[in-house]
Amino acid sequence: MLKEIREQLDTMFCAYEDRGALDVWTHMTIEGDPINFRFYQEDNKYARLVTPPCFSEWMAYSTGCWSRAASTIEALAEPYGVSWDNENGALYIRFRRNEMSVAEAIMRLQQAVSLVCELGPF
Numbered sequence: 001m002l003k004e005i006r007e008q009l010d011t012m013f014c015a016y017e018d019r020g021a022l023d024v025w026t027h028m029t030i031e032g033d034p035i036n037f038r039f040y041q042e043d044n045k046y047a048r049l050v051t052p053p054c055f056s057e058w059m060a061y062s063t064g065c066w067s068r069a070a071s072t073i074e075a076l077a078e079p080y081g082v083s084w085d086n087e088n089g090a091l092y093i094r095f096r097r098n099e100m101s102v103a104e105a106i107m108r109l110q111q112a113v114s115l116v117c118e119l120g121p122f
Contacts, residue, residue: 013106015039024049026110030058030117037109039102047102048094049109056089058117068122076119082112091116 014025022039029035033054040048056066063069066089073084073091081100082093093109 013103024106026106028110028113030055033058035113035117037106042094045096046094047097047105048092049102049105050085050092051090051109051113055091055113055117059089059119062117062121063119064121069119072119072122073116076115077112080108080112082109 012027016023016025024037024039025034026036034052035055036052037049038052040050042048059066059069059073066073067086070084070086077084077091080093081095082091084091091109091112093105093112095105
């Protein structure tokens with residue numbers, strides 16, 4: 001039973017190395033593009049998960065101008081502890097790994113992405 005549960009959970013997310021960086025495969029897509037997260041270890045205390053460039057392209061397309069939508073994006077992402085990088089058009093979560101697990105950070109970012117990517121034109 002434990003083996004079956006592990007195999008099923010492994011299908012939710014998959015971490016892999018891509019050009020020297022760590023990516024997390026989320027099984028999420030927007031218009032066919034995968035929304036995988038990039039993992040960065042900032043220092044000994046903090047880590048960061050960031051949305052990929054195709055998410056930025058989607059936000060530019062769907063909102064018409066993500067900088068005009070910035071306050072709405074920030075308000076939608078804030079309950080999940082997720083922040084908006086208005087310069088790069090990316091959502092990210094910065095966390096201390098001893099205070100939040102990587103799995104929790106992934107789930108929070110995934111929830112914020114699911115909500116924010118539904119925005120229409122601004």
